[in-house]
Amino acid sequence: MQPLVELRDVIVEFKVGTYFSRRVVRVLNGINFKIFDGETVGVVGESGCGKTTLARVIAGIIKPSQGKVLFQGEDIWNLKSSEYREFRKSVQMIHQDPYTSLNPMHTIFTILSRPILKYGVIDKSNVREYVAKLLTRVGLTPPEDFMYKYPHQLSGGQRQRVAIARALSLRPKLLIADEPVSMIDVSLRVDILKLISELKKEFGMTLLYITHDLATLKYIAGTGRLAVMYLGEIVEIGSIDKVIENPLHPYTQLLISALPEPDPKITRTKQLPKLRSLDIPSIANPPPGCRFHTRCPYYIEDTCNKVKPKLIEVEREHYVSCHLYTRK
Numbered sequence: 001m002q003p004l005v006e007l008r009d010v011i012v013e014f015k016v017g018t019y020f021s022r023r024v025v026r027v028l029n030g031i032n033f034k035i036f037d038g039e040t041v042g043v044v045g046e047s048g049c050g051k052t053t054l055a056r057v058i059a060g061i062i063k064p065s066q067g068k069v070l071f072q073g074e075d076i077w078n079l080k081s082s083e084y085r086e087f088r089k090s091v092q093m094i095h096q097d098p099y100t101s102l103n104p105m106h107t108i109f110t111i112l113s114r115p116i117l118k119y120g121v122i123d124k125s126n127v128r129e130y131v132a133k134l135l136t137r138v139g140l141t142p143p144e145d146f147m148y149k150y151p152h153q154l155s156g157g158q159r160q161r162v163a164i165a166r167a168l169s170l171r172p173k174l175l176i177a178d179e180p181v182s183m184i185d186v187s188l189r190v191d192i193l194k195l196i197s198e199l200k201k202e203f204g205m206t207l208l209y210i211t212h213d214l215a216t217l218k219y220i221a222g223t224g225r226l227a228v229m230y231l232g233e234i235v236e237i238g239s240i241d242k243v244i245e246n247p248l249h250p251y252t253q254l255l256i257s258a259l260p261e262p263d264p265k266i267t268r269t270k271q272l273p274k275l276r277s278l279d280i281p282s283i284a285n286p287p288p289g290c291r292f293h294t295r296c297p298y299y300i301e302d303t304c305n306k307v308k309p310k311l312i313e314v315e316r317e318h319y320v321s322c323h324l325y326t327r328k
């Protein structure tokens with residue numbers, strides 16, 4: 001089956017520093033990744049591991065320094081302008097920060113109607129009705145109470161609902177939600193996650209959900225797949241159930257064992273894997289070999305610190321890059 005999105009050996013490098021101390025930081029290091037039509041894929045990893053960069057590469061906002069990004073089999077950086085326009089319409093993103101993702105100078109009506117008119121989704125005469133429908137669908141009712149307000153007049157949760165309506169307005173094939181609830185009040189998070197998950201089903205979209213919080217991922221992605229990132233690389237990928245029940249990579253094991261337990265007794269007695277070091281290396285200066293070796297409890301001298309492990313299939317559709325499995 002042709003994937004909706006495919007990343008082939010994607011490398012992203014940024015130039016950082018001033019003129020005299022300019023250097024290159026590799027933020028994505030050889031990503032191979034497929035997303036299939038209709039599925040939900042979660043990407044989890046700690047802050048700064050390259051999740052947003054991955055999302056932006058898939059959305060066509062950042063051009064990879066090397067490698068290819070294919071959408072429906074076509075290299076997005078070789079598309080004709082009309083095809084590129086169609087691609088940009090098909091892939092929509094909900095950003096982390098609802099306070100900066102909406103233009104503060106425009107009313108909600110303008111924010112929602114502009115992309116609709118730009119891409120000719122609906123006839124001009126029907127725009128008001130369409131915007132009202134969108135607002136209602138994302139729970140901003142009655143829509144007249146929100147349409148002519150400015151973003152600063154709304155709460156964080158309401159703004160994120162507007163951002164969801166904006167993404168939805170173009171009827172995208174792929175919705176990328178980049179930590180959509182991390183800056184929203186805890187009490188509102190479940191409602192927003194529920195809304196995204198319902199809309200995904202209702203509109204038959206494919207969903208890429210990015211988070212550093214595995215607990216919210218289980219909530220939204222349920223039966224989908226999960227990719228675990230560590231310092232710019234995917235270290236494990238498989239169905240969410242398999243990865244959570246049988247995490248293969250020591251880093252994934254660590255993430256899962258750190259999940260809060262409903263029973264405080266279990267939390268008190270739970271043994272977390274003993275890490276070699278608590279320091280998280282910088283993505284600007286990653287360790288050689290396996291990037292997790294400086295922290296890994298199962299570190300193998302002369303292998304993990306020297307050889308980069310390949311992502312291999314250990315059980316059906318469950319991939320991991322770790323020397324513990326390549327040696328078997």
Ligand SMILES: Nc1ncnc2c1ncn2[C@@H]1O[C@H](COP(=O)(O)OP(=O)(O)OP(=O)(O)O)[C@@H](O)[C@H]1O
Nearest residue numbers: 014016027046047048049050051052053054212283
């Ligand atoms: N345009 C850029 N120029 C230079 N460095 C960048 C740029 N964009 C991202 N980075 C760096 O790349 C690294 C990965 O950033 P990214 O935002 O992709 O991580 P993340 O996993 O999404 O983190 P968070 O969860 O904190 O948002 C960070 O060290 C960041 O500072």
